[in-house]
Amino acid sequence: MRRTYIGELEEVVLLTVALLYDEAYGVAVTHSIKEQTGRSISISAVHATLHRLADKGFVNSRMGGATAERGGRRKRYFTVTPAGSCILHEIQDTRKQLWKRIPPQALQWKML
Amino acid sequence: MEENSSASTTVEDAMKPSIPNPPRWINRLLESFCALHLLEEAQGDLQELYSEWVAEYGERKANGLYAWHTLKFFRLSMIRQPQNLFSFNVINMLENYLYTALRNLRKNKFYSLINILGLAVGMTGFVLIAQYVFFETSYDRFHAHNNQIYRVQLNQYQNGELTLASAENYPGAGPALVEELPEVVEYTRLYNMGYKNNVVISYEEASGGPVQFKIDKFLYADSSFFSLFSFPLLQGDPNRALAEPFTAVISESYAKKFFGDEDPIGKTLRLQDDDFNDERCKVTGVFQDVPQNSHLKFEVLFSFRTLYNRGDYARERYDLTWDRKDFYTYIRVQEGTSPETLAAKFPAIIDQYSPGLAEKQRKDEFLLQPLKDIHLYSDLAEEAEANGNGQVVYFLLIIAVFILIIAWINYINLSTARAMERGREVGVRKALGAFRRQLVKQFLFESMLVNLLAIFSASLLISLLLPVFKDLTGLQVSVAAFWGQAWLWGLLAGLFLAGTLLSGIYPALILASFRPTRVLKGTLRSSKHGTRLRQALVVVQFAAAIVLVVGTAIVYQQMQYMLQQDLGFNMEQTLVLERPSIRSEDWGVYEQGVNQFKTELLRSSAIEQVSGIDFVPGNARKFKFNFRQYGAAPETARSIRVNGVDFDFFDMFEMDMLAGRSFSETHATDWDTAVVVTESVIRVLGFDSPKDAVGETVTINWGGQEAAKNIVGVVNDYHQASLREAVEPIVFLPSGFATEYYTIKTSTQNLPQTIAYVEDIWKAVFPGNPFSYFFLDEYFNRQYQNEQRFSKLIQIFAVLALFIGGLGLLGLSAFTAQQRTKEIGIRKVLGASVGSVILLLSRDFTKLVIIAIGLAIPLSYLAMNQWLNAYASRIQPGAGIFITAGLLTLLVAGMTVSWQSIKAALANPIDSLRNE
Numbered sequence A: 001m002r003r004t005y006i007g008e009l010e011e012v013v014l015l016t017v018a019l020l021y022d023e024a025y026g027v028a029v030t031h032s033i034k035e036q037t038g039r040s041i042s043i044s045a046v047h048a049t050l051h052r053l054a055d056k057g058f059v060n061s062r063m064g065g066a067t068a069e070r071g072g073r074r075k076r077y078f079t080v081t082p083a084g085s086c087i088l089h090e091i092q093d094t095r096k097q098l099w100k101r102i103p104p105q106a107l108q109w110k111m112l
Numbered sequence B: 001m002e003e004n005s006s007a008s009t010t011v012e013d014a015m016k017p018s019i020p021n022p023p024r025w026i027n028r029l030l031e032s033f034c035a036l037h038l039l040e041e042a043q044g045d046l047q048e049l050y051s052e053w054v055a056e057y058g059e060r061k062a063n064g065l066y067a068w069h070t071l072k073f074f075r076l077s078m079i080r081q082p083q084n085l086f087s088f089n090v091i092n093m094l095e096n097y098l099y100t101a102l103r104n105l106r107k108n109k110f111y112s113l114i115n116i117l118g119l120a121v122g123m124t125g126f127v128l129i130a131q132y133v134f135f136e137t138s139y140d141r142f143h144a145h146n147n148q149i150y151r152v153q154l155n156q157y158q159n160g161e162l163t164l165a166s167a168e169n170y171p172g173a174g175p176a177l178v179e180e181l182p183e184v185v186e187y188t189r190l191y192n193m194g195y196k197n198n199v200v201i202s203y204e205e206a207s208g209g210p211v212q213f214k215i216d217k218f219l220y221a222d223s224s225f226f227s228l229f230s231f232p233l234l235q236g237d238p239n240r241a242l243a244e245p246f247t248a249v250i251s252e253s254y255a256k257k258f259f260g261d262e263d264p265i266g267k268t269l270r271l272q273d274d275d276f277n278d279e280r281c282k283v284t285g286v287f288q289d290v291p292q293n294s295h296l297k298f299e300v301l302f303s304f305r306t307l308y309n310r311g312d313y314a315r316e317r318y319d320l321t322w323d324r325k326d327f328y329t330y331i332r333v334q335e336g337t338s339p340e341t342l343a344a345k346f347p348a349i350i351d352q353y354s355p356g357l358a359e360k361q362r363k364d365e366f367l368l369q370p371l372k373d374i375h376l377y378s379d380l381a382e383e384a385e386a387n388g389n390g391q392v393v394y395f396l397l398i399i400a401v402f403i404l405i406i407a408w409i410n411y412i413n414l415s416t417a418r419a420m421e422r423g424r425e426v427g428v429r430k431a432l433g434a435f436r437r438q439l440v441k442q443f444l445f446e447s448m449l450v451n452l453l454a455i456f457s458a459s460l461l462i463s464l465l466l467p468v469f470k471d472l473t474g475l476q477v478s479v480a481a482f483w484g485q486a487w488l489w490g491l492l493a494g495l496f497l498a499g500t501l502l503s504g505i506y507p508a509l510i511l512a513s514f515r516p517t518r519v520l521k522g523t524l525r526s527s528k529h530g531t532r533l534r535q536a537l538v539v540v541q542f543a544a545a546i547v548l549v550v551g552t553a554i555v556y557q558q559m560q561y562m563l564q565q566d567l568g569f570n571m572e573q574t575l576v577l578e579r580p581s582i583r584s585e586d587w588g589v590y591e592q593g594v595n596q597f598k599t600e601l602l603r604s605s606a607i608e609q610v611s612g613i614d615f616v617p618g619n620a621r622k623f624k625f626n627f628r629q630y631g632a633a634p635e636t637a638r639s640i641r642v643n644g645v646d647f648d649f650f651d652m653f654e655m656d657m658l659a660g661r662s663f664s665e666t667h668a669t670d671w672d673t674a675v676v677v678t679e680s681v682i683r684v685l686g687f688d689s690p691k692d693a694v695g696e697t698v699t700i701n702w703g704g705q706e707a708a709k710n711i712v713g714v715v716n717d718y719h720q721a722s723l724r725e726a727v728e729p730i731v732f733l734p735s736g737f738a739t740e741y742y743t744i745k746t747s748t749q750n751l752p753q754t755i756a757y758v759e760d761i762w763k764a765v766f767p768g769n770p771f772s773y774f775f776l777d778e779y780f781n782r783q784y785q786n787e788q789r790f791s792k793l794i795q796i797f798a799v800l801a802l803f804i805g806g807l808g809l810l811g812l813s814a815f816t817a818q819q820r821t822k823e824i825g826i827r828k829v830l831g832a833s834v835g836s837v838i839l840l841l842s843r844d845f846t847k848l849v850i851i852a853i854g855l856a857i858p859l860s861y862l863a864m865n866q867w868l869n870a871y872a873s874r875i876q877p878g879a880g881i882f883i884t885a886g887l888l889t890l891l892v893a894g895m896t897v898s899w900q901s902i903k904a905a906l907a908n909p910i911d912s913l914r915n916e
Helices: A008-023 A026-037 A043-056 A082-101 A104-111 B009-018 B024-033 B036-057 B059-071 B085-107 B109-137 B173-180 B252-259 B304-309 B314-320 B339-344 B346-353 B371-377 B390-417 B419-431 B436-473 B479-483 B486-512 B516-521 B528-564 B587-602 B679-685 B751-765 B776-819 B821-829 B834-868 B879-906 B909-913
Strands: A059-066 A074-080 B149-158 B161-166 B184-191 B199-203 B211-214 B218-221 B233-235 B247-251 B268-273 B278-287 B300-303 B327-333 B362-370 B574-578 B607-613 B624-629 B638-645 B657-660 B674-678 B697-702 B705-715 B730-734 B741-746
Touching (some): A008 A026, A043 B036, B024 B059, B109 B436, B173 B184, B300 B304, B304 B314, B346 B362, B390 B436, B390 B486, B390 B776, B436 B776, B528 B834, B587 B741, B587 B751, B679 B705, B776 B879
Parallel strands (some): B247 B278
Antiparallel strands (some): B149 B327, B607 B638
């Protein structure tokens, strides 16, 4: 099976969805990314990324109830699928292995 | 993912008051492009963010952010995909429209041709005239500071009467204005040798012997010249090039002519003129050739300071004086300076620098002329070149617009008249479910197609006609340069759009409004209303055409009148030479040279007479002095133009000596005291009759000095200037051999040989002077160049208007005849004659043309009378012109209509009645 790759922004969004667990929808994800990483991502970019993740099968979505502050429109909540969880773990493992193999002097620049 | 996502508008409305509302149109924008299944959440999130933004930044900024973030949803993954049927349908429909339109054009070749040809011809005329207008209005706009540059005009009054309105000013004026007024940033002065520039400039060190040119496009210019104006320098420093005395800056092409491929910088040019000036200047710069749309045209500039070295009084004469005025003076003012407020400060400055004018019953006035208005709106004494005429330029533009309208009317008329034929198509389309809007679109599409074809044809025509147009207007523009103009493409695009909409929308609305039930049943007849409108439009077309025909006739007649009018002297077969620029300073030697020149010329049997004059008729240069009867009070003095002539001048120019005698060499005192005056001088100075005036003495005041002159003769009045101007009184002074021009009366035979003979003698007697000549009649008639151009242009327009109008009428009459084929057949079967049928078919159109004539005659009379009023000597347009123009139009219309009527009338009724 061909592996599905995941971009850096996608990774951040996916992690944020996981972090928010049951409360992950567009605005919440945007705000959370801003708080956690300091990055300002426009709402449209977040939407685009979420739907891309959904197409790749890493998240699921369901519609919530209508609320007044949204002018009566419903929220779409996202949750991480098993495939999403899998890929997040995989990424972390890959990174850990890479870190382990880096010779210590290669990243010594900070000490100077 | 594919949940139902229809927006719940009722809830939205209910929630409105509690939350801030983002602008509706932005929401609608999002709705227009966002994929439907993504819309709800997107709008919801945006709304939520919007509430936050309002709380944080206030509504204004929140709206901006909202719009920005909404726009960012426009990305490939989020916009609605064109997979819905509707979009494909649009393309299919367009294809269908294109087919229908092309079929329709092909099926009705005759009408299509009329439509496209009419539009193309109209557009061609319009674009060419637009080019002309654009050029005329583009004068001097290439200067970076053109909005802040003014020329300072000088008006002189004597005894309260305006005696001179000049483009030139005192040399002291420019420096004084900069000194006294903080708003005036800088000035520059230009001097053209007292408006005469009889100058030869030579490069003497050239390897192949001296290179010499007689250059009249020559000026002395202040060092500020290149900073005030924006003539680009190719070599040299714009701020330093003319700063030193004896420096020169020359044009690129003259640099080539003088120095070939050598570097011009540092080379010496020598100037010699007929007033014995002899100056050597070093070239310090080369400027790009002056563009055609500059009112100042020059090939060589010498530094102004060079003038200060012309003897002890030079500084006074050329820099300081407020007495002699032969300097174009331009000033640049600070941005935002109002010319009116600035001009209000001039009188005080004139009083300060030029005191005591009032005691001499004089008054001076400075006026500011915006640089870019000079070409079209200035008509002063001593203009730098013959200017254009703004009124005529806009007149032409209006005419061009009319031509275009006439062409559009054709399209409207033909398509509405033939609407019936398309009625069935409309009916079927509607029955099959077409909306009115779609039909309007369809017919607009058709008119777009016709206009597109017309634009292409017009572009072709324009390219073909450009050389002719260039000859006609004197405009230097190559085909490539012409099509390289950005505004032209804008204009074509505008014409295309305007044409499509203006000519297309009305027919489209009419066609689209047909009721399917009625057209399909065949009960729809063309409405009275539509016919009325068509008739009105035809009247407009022909009225415009008639106005143009009348205009053409009147302009032509006035031209002929001016060219054939007795000018008061005979200028035929007269060759004119300017006196040599390089000549001996010894007057004896000079006189001997001139006399030798004349004697040798007269040896040829082809030369009848040789004389001389200072101001050739048609020369714009003017000198005026104050004259009064001897002993009369100074207040009675009148400013009168003077001219200097050789002894035999009146004889050669065949002027009538009304009383007294001509100047004569045998009267020794003539040189000092004699004057000959024209008839009107007698009246102006208050003498009773020519006879009484002869022998009387007048006082002449030349710049403060008074002298007594004796009137020895009175000649008839003559036109020194063009017939636009009234006859001026003129006082002649004897100049003898010293006149500035030599006039040579030749016999008609073998002119080239005679000119060669004159040239040989010229070269022998005045060595080192380039030979150049002109014919007096051509020179004089060059004053009518503008009129001639206008006359030709309006002629062309009149023909165009008649042609296009005729085309339209042809189409309409052909259509009417076609529609009435059966009726005519029945009439003929019942015994109608061919003549009566022709009459029947032609009557309606003839009526329209006659109404047009009735409208056009008063209109054209008013317009042309206005035009003629600019001429001191003018024709009175007689009834003949109007009758002829009316008949001509009637003839064209009649022929057009009867061609179709006769065809219809001659047709065999069997053919038309056979099929039912």
